[in-house]
Amino acid sequence: MRHGIYLPEGNWIDFFTGDLYAGGRVINCFDAPLWKLPLFVKQGAILPMTAAHNQVTQMAKNIRTYELYPAGNTEFTEYDDDGISEAYRNGQYATTLIRSMREGEDLKVSVAPSQGRFEGMVTEKATYFRLNVTAQPKKLTAHIGGKKVKLTPVSSLEALQKGENIYYYEAAPELNRFATPGSEMARVQVVKNPVMHVKLAAVDVTRNEVTLEVKGYVFAPAEKLRVSQGALATPEPQVTEENTGAYTLTPSWKKVDHADYYEIEYNGMLYSTIRDTRLLFEDLRPETTCTFKVRAVNASGVSDWATVTATTKPDPLEFAIRGITGETTCPNQGGQEVSKLFNFDEGDAWHTQWSAQAVPFDLIVDLNSVNQLDRFEYLPRLDAGNGTLGKGTVYYSMDKSNWHEAGTFDWKGSDVKTFAFTEHPTARYLKLSVTSAVGNYGSGRELYVFKVPGSESYIPGDINLDKLVDENDLTSYMNYTGLRRGDSDFEGYISKGDLNGNGLIDAHDISAVAVRLETGVSSRQVPAVAGEIQIVPSKKVYNEGETVEIRVSGKGLRSVNALSFALPYDPQLLEYVGIEGTGMKEMRNLTNDRLHTNGTKALYPTFVNTGEKPYLEGDAELMTIQFKAKQKQKLNLKVLDGMLVDKYMNTVKF
Template sequence: MIQNTQTNQHQLGALTGASKCDHYYELHFATGEIAHFYVLADGIFRLLIDPEQNFTENRTETIQLTQFDNSAFAKSQVRATNDSLIIHTGNYQIIFGQNPAVISIFDESLHHNRMHQSQPLELSSTKTREFLTENKNEFFYGGGLQNGYFSHRGHKIAIKHDQITGKGGVIMPVPFFWSNAGYGELRNTTAAGTYDFGKTKRGVTVLTHQDAVFDAFYLLGTNPQEILQRYYTLTGKPMLLPKYALGLGHIGNFCTTLWQPSQAKERNASKIGNNYYTRTKDEKAASGKASLNGEENYQFSARALIDRYHAMHFPLSWFVPNYGVQANNQQALSFFNEYALNQDVYPGFWHQSEVELPEKTAFTFTTNEIATKDKAQLQNESQTKRSLVLADSGSTGMQKNAALIFGDVGGNWGNVATQVAGMLGANLSGQPLVGAAVDGLEGGGNAQINVRDFEWKCFTPLLFNFDDQGNFSKNPFAYNRKISDINLAYLKLRQHLTNYLYTLNEQAKNGALIMRPLFSDFPDELANYTAQFGNEFMLGSDLLIAPITNGREDENGDSRKDNLYLPGKKTMWIDLFTGKKYAGGKVYNNLSFPLWHLPVFVRGGSIFDWGKRDFLLYPQDQSETVIYNDNSQAAESNNSTTKIFSKTENETLLVTIPPIEGNWENQDVEQPTKLTIMCDSYPDRITIKINDQVVPVEEYGSLDAFNHAREGIFYNTNYGLDEFKQYHKNTQTALQIKLASRDITTTKIEITVHNFNYGKKVLVHEITSGVLPSPKLPAVDSSKISAHSFELAWPHESAVQIEVNNLLYVGITGKNFTFHELTPNTRYIIRMRYVIGNKVSEWSDLFGVITKHAAKDYAIENIEVTSNCNSKENHPLSYLTDLKLASEWQTRQTVSPEQPLELTFTFEKVEKLSRMVYVPRNIDHNGDPLVVSIAVSTDGEQYTTYADHLQWKADTKNKVVGLRDVRAKKVHLTIYQSSGPIIAAREIIFFRAKR
């Protein structure tokens, strides 16, 4: 019977027996399998089925089992019923059905199942499959960094690293997912897998791994943080970065890069010294070669670039000078490291194999496979410094050893939304320390995209440039002065947020997210669980960032922003730069943002440490914050926390700052305290107490006098962020308080502000007016309905509010409006009302619009392709039909009419086709086909020529060949000529005819 299970795919048979052993339950099944079930801790369970019955408990190095004792298992109780075996532990019942042999986990505190298998496990000698029931409003997250996606309901994801960095790429596969139903599952395997969350069969999740052993940990929790806490219990807590890692980094190649003279008019020219140069691979054309210390030519050296950063007033924090080159000149690297450290820049070292690190190396950039060894080596070499390892790929447990960074092809808007979703997915998969290169690894050349990319990435855990990998420079001053100044302003803003980011990193060790989807802080809003507003994210609980994701502009050339959602009907949001206030629970439209202005919103009630006990408060209701600090360089150090409480009640604001908790050696405990309290009007009276004693503090009438005072109060009617005053006048009002140095370990500060007013009018509800007529049904032009948009029109020029699927869209005027970024093949229920000021009409009747299917819904999947040419490494032939536009296939050799490229595409069955689309590469056009022929076959043997010697151009346009009414089992594509030395494509897509 057991031998049979090793050779044949079958379902797990009926449960026939069970016994309680020393530290696990042993279960027997009718098909011969034996399972071990472990109760490791409250809410952490393990099911292990090994067909060989070896039951190796420490199967991988990523799971930390030694920390668990036997207490949770010993306390568990078991009982049998007529049709099941029930293990009771804590508030949970793990129910093993007898026949069929399915598992349910019942939560007694909620009186419903957290998890339920829809059918028994499927086992074979090569893989296992688990089937889980999906609930109506259940959503799924995890799987690692699945670039472009974070919410997986209705999708299938791959648990396999695929070398693709763009949309659809799996940069960090993690065999771990969780559901908002309150459970997660971690598969203890390194084998590839696929997780199908209801795409193939609605209502059923299918988890497949190419592993004969089924080894799953089930993690229970009432919220994402609890589930991630349990994931970290098994795999290790995220590392705490040294503070310098939060600053700006630069990664480049100063070992082999060559430069040739150029002119300013060339788009990819870089100004170095007083002249312009471009990168080249032609040694004869080169006039200069990069080096570490100026061994070749100083102006092209790594040292010189550090000098340029400083000359441009950009504070540079860390630097990797040898990316892509296994540098072995230890002496030169050590000299560079010493110079960098003298310039307050921490030097790193890139490598892909185990090496001896150069002297004074502060950190490493390596692969995930040797990140653990790097961390141990760095820790060994300097016991007083906290180690830092960056890795360009990852897997289960990497968060305890390394931060994940990656690059992509820059210069396109699509990367913004893709990377936001990807980094959210990494956070939701247990890797909160993640960053993407500004404007990508290669490509680029669009100044607007470059600055918009820099802006939003200033609000991510890691900020850095990847240089010398393409034709365009990626440093933040590569473009004109206007772009450089905006980048510098955002970098200075990021410096103010260092303590905020550092605190988020510390909180992440306990399961809190750093970059968060909206549902993390607003769990009661259904839309937040989907990808509908997945272009936005929260940094911690206090900042909402809505990156500019396309080139749409208004009549002034400013970025046009629609579909900006600010959640929480009782929440006030404040534009960080202008101070404009918005009510939550609305989708804002027709917003304009100049190039310097990123949509960043502060949540009402937020409190920030702007650096050196300079606190910035946005009072609303009652709130508190905890600010973490320590000796960032120490490997093991004491720490301190500063708590601040804010409460507004009956037009009175009370701010309390207790003494800090904790301390560390040589910490400066005598510090002044500053507060900037946002307000709308001048208060009546301010009372300041120090350790319960009222302290008289003078109020000053000018900012200059206040700045020179040791202590003081100033009502500032021209407050704003100094870094941005050249772009926007300081028009906000704020109460500023400055207190002299005191011992912060013993000093309690209480500030009471009477007649306090901030944002009272923002959350006032609209008034329904009978004077305004209720609108008739708006019109929808069916010809303007697409998969992602539709246009709504109404008869009269007016301001309107439109409710779409219970979400209120505001800021709409005119006679029509186009809804963008919609989900294909989805019904939208709509109603509209007129609005004048704060008065609104009654709603119109409800009506519906259904978006069309996306083109990809008709794209044929699982196409087998063969070729007579070899493919380049990391650009395999499978990329040609994987339906991922971010992947790229390349041949190793060129073609000719005498030796053409032959590609054969085989479908799973005979298909009725509509068209074929050849998608060219997007970096350059040196591999585009110029002359092609197409033949089709219905039996796979006899071919009929469909198109002979088509002439194509080498450009950015997709090449479309109509195949209407063509039926085929195979399609043969012959390419006789290319625009370059190879042939390349992002994709060849075959579309079936619409039903």
């Protein structure tokens, strides 16, 4: 049974039965078993058809078939090309105009000569009409190229296929012709309205018009829904407490004597053919007042409208954080990925890989925003079966590197589990370290994470605080690369850009913007970031005026999407000249030579990929840094706050 089928204005015919439905309303309680896709044809339609086949190369090109549901004057332009090449772009195609003109019980169908050509076009074609009717027409007259054609009746579809200039009246077409013999489906009858078949001889369709005239054309399906007679009382609708939700309302009423079905008018739309005494309305807005008008319908007419008003409840997920993603340290079952745990759909589920022990494992949750945390709710399987989480520890973090324990859990059963963050910490990431679960798997229907009611979410990387992450934010980060807590510009909105909370604007912070730019990073899975950075000067002692050259290389690099480090130096001894990132592939150079508020100076070599770009991999020479020695000296530079970052925001420090 299907509900909520919208039919636009006009009359619509159920393709599988021939039943007629008025449009401009929503059809409900429509009989649609598993095999039946609701398929409606608008009255007046002209449908180009073909014989059943398994692939396009099997289509018969020497016959054209049109199925019609005549009403008034309608027309359709059929398009055809070689179906293979793009020659149609150069005008290699053909069009054919088909008209259907019905007035009362008189019908004329005309097929104009085809216009245009394409390579391989078959021009000699038979014409086959299938007219949907409810009674056998009285007279058929056909013309080909202006000449009248004598039509001969046949008694079967088989005879129709073999002949030409013939017709066949099929009183009860059986559509179930392809079920497996002996199967349950083979016993199902799918009988539609009668069809008048007319097959005309092949001619050159580019030169000849083909017409068919019908006398006594009738298409008047019997009314199957409105059959009862008698006066109708006005329904008494209500929306009870149990039928009121945040997103749903279900008006209900008692059965009205003699009613065949009911109708509800809501928000300017008519919901019709309701054979039950209730109808669910979904996808409503929380705390919204809705007005429904209900009436009963039968063959004698309709009852008076009755009105009921109801208000949806507050949204229980108002402060649930959306756009969450996650990962696990164990493999997950195909089709039941961890994303199912955060999609706000309690009808599907996440499950770790079947037949593979998962426990112990970590479930890492990326809120994709920074929030003050209130609680999370874990919805286990309804049967509390395999994978239902049992015991573990909850952590939170800003950068996936520095984790802070929030507490432990010890759960049993299938009821909703709630974990409260008593201190309301601010975080971007959560980690559930699971040490016990049913069957040593992991599973769940949903995991909702709630922020503190009324608190604001911060989008990582939105350093300009305009609720967008774009090139403007990257420009700001370029200006603030290397800015530290204590610098005069750091406090205030810039400090929000310090996503890992280490008191420094670095490659991790900038990556929050960079991975979202251009087309964003791909969904292709890559290993976690790894590797070492070696920073070696060309020699240890320099004379005044000499160029100090420092070579930076990588060893065992893996999935490096960004890197940065600090290189403090004494401006009395060295003058920064420049940096050449010859081995940094397509990364943007955001290096900043910064004078801090306390008078110290440091170079901040910083490189990041924007969007999906090649990562740094293996052993490679990365960059060369140059200074000018202001006096003779023994070089003594120390690297601080070095980090490698991957596209998942994992970091390795050096």
